[in-house]
Amino acid sequence: MEKYLYVALFAPVVGSLFSLLFTAKKKNVITALVTSALLLLSFVSSLTLMFAVHDGLTLHVKLMDWISAGNLNIPFGFMVDNVSVIMMVTVTLVSSVVNIYSMGYMMHDKGYNRFFTYISAFVFAMLVLVMSDNFVGLFIGWEGVGLCSYLLIGFWYEKDTASWAGNEAFIMNRVADLGMLMGLFLIYWQFGTFDYETIFAHAGSMNVSVVATIGLLLFIGAMGKSAQFPFHTWLADAMEGPTPVSALIHAATMVTAGVYLVIRASDLFSLIPEVGHIIATLGAFVAVFAASMALVHRDLKKIIAYSTLSQLGYMFVAAGLGAYWIALFHLMTHAFFKSLLFLGAGNIMHAMDDELDIKKMGGLFKVMPYTAILMAVASFALCGVYPFAGFFSKDKILEAAFNGSNFYIWFALFIGAGMTAFYSFRLIMLVFFGDKVYKKLGFHPHETYPFVLWSLLPLGILSTIAGFFEKPFEAFVTRVLSKYEFSLSHSTEVELIFLTSAFVILVIVATIYKYYKGGFSKQIETMPLYILLKNQYYIPKLYEVAIFKPYYVLSRFAWKQIDVRIIDFSVDLIAKVFYKSGQESRKMQSGNLSDMLRWMIVGTVVLLALAIFYRPMM
């Protein structure tokens, strides 16, 4: 079975290195084909592994000794268990679909070959993150996906906004990674190892406050990667990258790495329910907070990005409350329908010549029905309408919140679900139905290539039916993760489900009706709440005023005063001394033999004097 692990892990990197050879060349379809094939191969291997794991296998592979210094010994080891194999399958599946989709989407792009290099490299890094059997390997993958994310956000680096967004994502992640690194150091200090198994085995005997500190620090890292408040701003800006990237990285895989970390370290977090509570609270807050911003946004992709944020909040709620398998389940289903949503949005952008304002669209259903259907499916799944995937995973989270008697969290999530329903169908209505605004603006939308649509089909199917695998999934992952016991009575459960579904469907219907009638009036845009939401609670502004400006002033000071006046001056001084002395001593090199001989004799005299007068210290 080990060879499947190797194939799953290294097929993407082979593809990446292969297409790397072509990055400086002209567009070449072969890079896309090869990387797609290798990603599919990786997917198939992951699937094989999943069946093997299902039959009771747990793979532990030590590839080589990686770092050996003193007491520190970090092997390059990989582990395939029930949790990581789920992630592997999800990642490789979504990335395969995205890769095939991108063959159509990136068709006319200059950086065609480069794109596939990055995508495959990202998949490799993500797999390292997921499969590593120790925290250092995880951290390497963590940084690897961060790097690929940076490269892909700034893929169109000629655009100022894109490079700015790339930098923002990178820097924000670095800030959060500092917390993670400190957590890792603390782990090593306390446990003397980075190995998961050893750490989790000994965590119970540790001081709770230490474990809590470790948990908090790790969670800070997770916050950065998963764009939780207050590190959330980068995710919306990350939409500057190509849409498939948004689908793969900023919806389905990388941003869920934070959730994965919490799930992976569940043995640690289950020891510290207080921290879990904080996580859950923050997750609930973000779920509402992000959804509220999505309500009013006009940018197609940013709406979906905020939706992602809010769904990540849901996952954190589940993870924080100890319902790790539910978090993982939602992670997986979310990956399917959110990437589908993004890819559909990509189709629309493609059709509308990269126009993103949903107010400028409308009535696209006639032109691109298949995309519309797929996006509607994804939206239903997102809102949690029966029988779509979201219904099973999301409602479980609401149940879990209610179950823990955390009613304010439950209420927040409940409101969030309503908001989700509203903004999802606001988007659907504005884009696909209503007046054909685009005609006035002179767009000529068209449906995309058939193979692209076909490639989306697996995601569509999975978004629809994935929920029915809830029971086997629970049985599968709880072999590793702790079980979550529902203490609610069956009737309460049914009531909750009914209440939520009814609320969501009500909102959906109301939204559809409202927008069918022509939507809200312009007046609403002058309301203070609307403006507040539109400006994302002025948080980017706050960051700019509170952090960027002072930092800019400080940097400028350091540049003008310290760098130029002191460091540059001293460096220049050294250079000038050498230059001047060279200039002066150049006269020695008159090229005249007599002068040379004279200098030679001077040297001889000096050496003789040294030989005579110099007495080494005995």
Place this chain on the structure above:
Amino acid sequence: MFEIIAFYTFSILVIGMFGIVVFSENVLYAMSALAGGMILISGFYFLLGADFLGVVQIIVYTGAVMALYAFGMMFFDSARDIKENIKFKKIIYTLSILSAIFVIFILMAPIYSTRVEALYPTIHGVGNVQMIGLILFTKYLIPFEVAAIMLLAAMIAGIVLVKVKIEETPSNIEVARGEK
């Protein structure tokens, strides 16, 4: 007695000769004085019991080296007085005297050392030539061969260098004279 007289006579003569070489304006004087000095130096070798060295000194230095120089002089037509543009005389003399003092100081150092032991001691009753032959062809065989090869190489180099034909274009000469 005889040795002392000979040493001082030779010393004064050699220093005088070499002084002429160094300070004379006339190349011919310098050459003659140098040749004379070489012969006189062989006198020191005879005094020191190094007969073979003395004869070699005469044959090689006087017979070959200086003759070659003289032959070169005929090439250069430099038998006449030459104008030399000498600068920084004080520096020259200071340096020379300093180095002389230091060199003497260092050369005198072995006198205070009693640890020196002869590696190849002279054997009484065996001639100088035999002894030298013995050492030269045993211990110093490889340096000797190398020196032979070096001499051969130098000879070939000398022949080749002089035989080189130079196209005397005007620019060539100007460059050589540093006029460009």
Place this chain on the structure above:
Amino acid sequence: MIETALIIETVVKAVVVLSVVAAMGAFATFIERKVLAFMQRRLGPMHVGPYGLLQLAADGIKLFTKEDIIPQNTIKPIFIIAPVVAAASAFVAVAAVPYFPEFTVFGYTVHPIISDINVGLLFVMGAASVGMYGPLLAGLSSANKWSLIGGARAVIQLLSFEVVSGLSILGPVMMMGTLSLIDMNDYQIGGVSHWLIWKQPLAFVLFAIAGFAETNRTPFDLIEFEAEVVSGYATEYSGMRWGLFFIGEYANMITISVLVSIIFLGGYNDLWFIPGALAMLLKVSLWIFLFLWVRAAWPHIRPDQLMWFCWKVLMPLSLINVLITGIVLV
């Protein structure tokens, strides 16, 4: 006291040898004229004294009393020194040459050699090589084209043939294992059959030819060939200075004769019934006659032929000789 005696003896020997060699050199000039004359069916000098014997004295008086001319533009000190060097080096060379066997005068054993150094042969050759400074300095200091060319020719010729003579003598030296001329003489003590000429015929021939060249004798007398370079390095010289060159040349001739006799022809050992001293005189006379005979019989060669002959014929031959000697000895 022994030291004093040694000094006195050495001084006496030096004076004797100097005067005898000088006289022989002078006499050789007379002999040369006579021999050449007879070979050319002439009488030669006849007017001064019986058979012109006093011609020698007349020439001497003429040379000593002639005006000493030092031309303008010459470099005077060098010009003056040059002939002295030529004569002196020729006489210095004979210091290490033995002429006769030891003999006893008033109970005092006399070694007929001024200085018996154990590298005698090398010393003689070294002194002979110094002899080239005569022509050299004369040519350089004379401010005369012919002088310069003559000097250059002298240097080239002497340098080249010194190589040949040195290499050719190497064979005998290897056989005898000594550089002392007395030891060489003693090596051949057993009579004619022990003469080295039989063992080293090639070396003998080469050394003889080189000897001709080193003494500027025909057929190698390019240095003073009148038709080409007037009188060579001696063009500007007159009077006694010229005479010194002349004497030096003949002294060299005598030295070469003695060397050949000692190294190859049995030296001053007794020859059959002839006592050693007389045998030596006979051999030297024979050699001098040979010099004259060749001069009368042979035309001289061109400078390029000379160099070609030296470097491409004689030197390889002498190297081969050394090689063969080495092989035979081993």
Place this chain on the structure above:
Amino acid sequence: MITLTHYLTLTGILFSLGIVGVLRRKNLLMLFFSTEILLNAVNIGFAAVSKYYGDLSGQIFSFFIIAIAASEVAVGLGLLVLWYKRSGTIDLDSLQMMKG
């Protein structure tokens, strides 16, 4: 009695004379002459040391130095003739092509 010191002092004097020549002379031929003086001075020193320590190595070194001097003349004179053919002078100041 002549001691080693006498000889070494003589060596030093001759050597410094050679240095004076090397520094002072502008004629390349004279420069060669001065070099010969340096070599000879050292040779005397070697021979003297050889005598006074009863060790023949000094004389052997002298031989090698003489050999080196001979090679130096062969090559040096060849170069000198070449230079004279090119530039028509053997003045040292004509050799300034390596000016820094």
